[in-house]
Amino acid sequence: MLDFIRQLANPGMSFLLYAFLTGAVASVAFGIIGTYVVTRRITAIAGAIAHCVLGGIGIALYLKLNYQLAWCTPMLGAIVSALFSAIVIGLVSMYAKEREDTVIGAIWAIGMAVGLLFLAKTPGYIDLHSYLFGNILLVNADDFKVTLILDLVVLVPAILLFNNFLAVCFDSRFAELRGLRIKLTYLLLLCMTAMTIVLMVTIVGIIMVIALLTLPAAVAGYFTRRMWSMMALAILLSLVFTSSGLIVSYKWDLPSGPIIVVIAGGCYVLTVLYRLAVKRFLKK
Amino acid sequence: MKDQGSDIIVISDLSFAYESGNPVLENVNLNFRELETACIVGPNGGGKSTLLYLxxxxxxxxGGQIKVFGTDPEKARMKIGYMPQFANLDSDFPVNVMDVVLMGRLSRNFFGRYSAGDRKLAIEAMEEMSVADLAQRPFSELSGGQRQRVLIARALACNPQLLLLDEPTANVDPCIQEQFYETMKALNNRMSILLVSHDLGFVSQRIDSVICVNRKVQVHPTNDLSGSMIRDIYGYDVSMIRHDHRCSEGGHRHA
Structure with a gap:
C-alpha cells in the first residue's frame, strides 16, 4: 500500500497517477447515475447502451484508419453511439408499442455486431481486449481531461435537477401532473447514463459496465434510506472499488477491470448475506 | 344536495377507444359540481381508470368533449391533487415521507427547488393527514394505511381545488377506513372530492353521488337516501351497486 502511494508520486509512473485520478473522478458520476439506474430499474437499458459503444468505437476506428480522419477518435465514436442508443431506446419505450425488453435486446446485439464488423475491416492491430474488458492503466493525460469534462457534463444536471429526477423516478405520472416535462427528463437521464457508461468503458470495459454501474448503488441501497445518502455512499464505494482494484491489479499484475468487478461483486454478495443473516436473527 | 357550486367537470357525449378499436367508454355525460363528493365505481376493466385519466x-x-374547470383537462391539472394507488409505486424507493410530500410542491420553474413556503405547506398537509410525526421515516417502512395518508398529504400539498383519489381504501383495515372518511368529510368543506373505490359501505352519508362506470356511465345520487334505506336495499355490507336498471343522465331516485 505504502509502496503504491510512493509509486503514485513517481514521475516515471505517471500512468498510475492518471489511472488513480480517473477512477476517483469517475466514481462521482458512477455513484450518482448508478443510484438512478438502480432505483429506476433501467439496468438492462444501461447494458444495451454499453454494448452499442463498441459499434461507435468500431466505426470511429474504421473511419480514422481507412480515411485518415485524425479527429475521429474511439472516444468520439463511443460518445456518439452511446447518446444515439440512449435516445433511440428512450423514444422507443415512450412511443412505440413494441416490447421494450425485445428492443433493448436487439439494440444490445446489433450495436456489438456492427462494432465487430467494422473492426474486422479496420487495418492494423486493434486492442479489442481493452475495449471489452477495460484497462485503466492505459489512461493518459488527455483521457483524464476527457474524463473530467464528461464527469462535469453528468454532474451539473444531476445536482441542479435533483428534485425533478427524484420525482420522475419515484412516480412519473404524478410528476407529469405537476407540470414536469417527464419525457424530456427521462431522455436527459438516459443521456447522462450514456455519458457515464462511456466513462466506465475505459475503466472496466464494455462487458462489465453494468457491474460497476449497479453494484455500488445496490450495496449503498441496503444501508441508506434516502436518495442523496444512497448516492453519497455509492460514490464512496465506487471510489473504494476502483482504487483497491487498481492497487491489486498493479501489485499482482492482474487485469484491472475484472479485479474491480470481483471486489465490487464480492462486497455485494457479502452485503446480501449479511442482510439475510440479520433478518434471520431478528426473526428468532 | 350541496348544489350551490358551479360545474367543475363537464363531460358531454364522450367516448374513448384504444387503438385496437374496442370502445372503453361510450356516450358519457357527466356533470360534477364544486364541493361535491362522488365515488366512481364499476367492475375491473369497466373504464374507471380510463375516466380518471381523461x-x-x-x-x-x-369523441365528445371534456372540460375541467372550464378548460382543457391538461391545463387544469395544477388545480387537481391526485393520489395514485400506492401499490403502483416502488416500495423500495429511497425516499422519506417529507421527500414524498414535497413532490406535491413541484413545479416547472427554478429547477424544481423547494422554498421555505413549500416546506411549510408540506408540513401543514402532513399535519392535516396526521402523518407529521412520520416526516423523517422512510416511505418503505410505512404500513399501507400510512402510505395512503402520506400520498393524500402529497395531493393536499398541491393546494388543490379538486382531490382525485384512486382506490383510497384498498388494502386498508376497516378501522383506518373509518378514520379516512372522517378526514374526507373535513376536507370536503373546502375542496371537491372524486374517488375511485370498490367499497361502497359508506355510500349513504359521505358521498353525494355514485358514478357507475361500465362502458356506459350512470349517475346515482345518494342525497335522498338515508343510511337505513341503503341498508334495507343493499344489506349492511354494501359492496356493489345495482346495474340492472336504467336512469336519466341526471341520476335517479330509489323510490
Whole structure:
C-alpha cells in the first residue's frame, strides 16, 4: 500500500497517477447515475447502451484508419453511439408499442455486431481486449481531461435537477401532473447514463459496465434510506472499488477491470448475506 | 344536495377507444359540481381508470368533449391533487415521507427547488393527514394505511381545488377506513372530492353521488337516501351497486 502511494508520486509512473485520478473522478458520476439506474430499474437499458459503444468505437476506428480522419477518435465514436442508443431506446419505450425488453435486446446485439464488423475491416492491430474488458492503466493525460469534462457534463444536471429526477423516478405520472416535462427528463437521464457508461468503458470495459454501474448503488441501497445518502455512499464505494482494484491489479499484475468487478461483486454478495443473516436473527 | 357550486367537470357525449378499436367508454355525460363528493365505481376493466385519466388529461377522448374547470383537462391539472394507488409505486424507493410530500410542491420553474413556503405547506398537509410525526421515516417502512395518508398529504400539498383519489381504501383495515372518511368529510368543506373505490359501505352519508362506470356511465345520487334505506336495499355490507336498471343522465331516485 505504502509502496503504491510512493509509486503514485513517481514521475516515471505517471500512468498510475492518471489511472488513480480517473477512477476517483469517475466514481462521482458512477455513484450518482448508478443510484438512478438502480432505483429506476433501467439496468438492462444501461447494458444495451454499453454494448452499442463498441459499434461507435468500431466505426470511429474504421473511419480514422481507412480515411485518415485524425479527429475521429474511439472516444468520439463511443460518445456518439452511446447518446444515439440512449435516445433511440428512450423514444422507443415512450412511443412505440413494441416490447421494450425485445428492443433493448436487439439494440444490445446489433450495436456489438456492427462494432465487430467494422473492426474486422479496420487495418492494423486493434486492442479489442481493452475495449471489452477495460484497462485503466492505459489512461493518459488527455483521457483524464476527457474524463473530467464528461464527469462535469453528468454532474451539473444531476445536482441542479435533483428534485425533478427524484420525482420522475419515484412516480412519473404524478410528476407529469405537476407540470414536469417527464419525457424530456427521462431522455436527459438516459443521456447522462450514456455519458457515464462511456466513462466506465475505459475503466472496466464494455462487458462489465453494468457491474460497476449497479453494484455500488445496490450495496449503498441496503444501508441508506434516502436518495442523496444512497448516492453519497455509492460514490464512496465506487471510489473504494476502483482504487483497491487498481492497487491489486498493479501489485499482482492482474487485469484491472475484472479485479474491480470481483471486489465490487464480492462486497455485494457479502452485503446480501449479511442482510439475510440479520433478518434471520431478528426473526428468532 | 350541496348544489350551490358551479360545474367543475363537464363531460358531454364522450367516448374513448384504444387503438385496437374496442370502445372503453361510450356516450358519457357527466356533470360534477364544486364541493361535491362522488365515488366512481364499476367492475375491473369497466373504464374507471380510463375516466380518471381523461379527467387528468393523460389521455384524450376519441369523441365528445371534456372540460375541467372550464378548460382543457391538461391545463387544469395544477388545480387537481391526485393520489395514485400506492401499490403502483416502488416500495423500495429511497425516499422519506417529507421527500414524498414535497413532490406535491413541484413545479416547472427554478429547477424544481423547494422554498421555505413549500416546506411549510408540506408540513401543514402532513399535519392535516396526521402523518407529521412520520416526516423523517422512510416511505418503505410505512404500513399501507400510512402510505395512503402520506400520498393524500402529497395531493393536499398541491393546494388543490379538486382531490382525485384512486382506490383510497384498498388494502386498508376497516378501522383506518373509518378514520379516512372522517378526514374526507373535513376536507370536503373546502375542496371537491372524486374517488375511485370498490367499497361502497359508506355510500349513504359521505358521498353525494355514485358514478357507475361500465362502458356506459350512470349517475346515482345518494342525497335522498338515508343510511337505513341503503341498508334495507343493499344489506349492511354494501359492496356493489345495482346495474340492472336504467336512469336519466341526471341520476335517479330509489323510490
Amino acid at each position: 379527467i387528468l388529461g393523460l389521455i384524450r377522448p376519441t
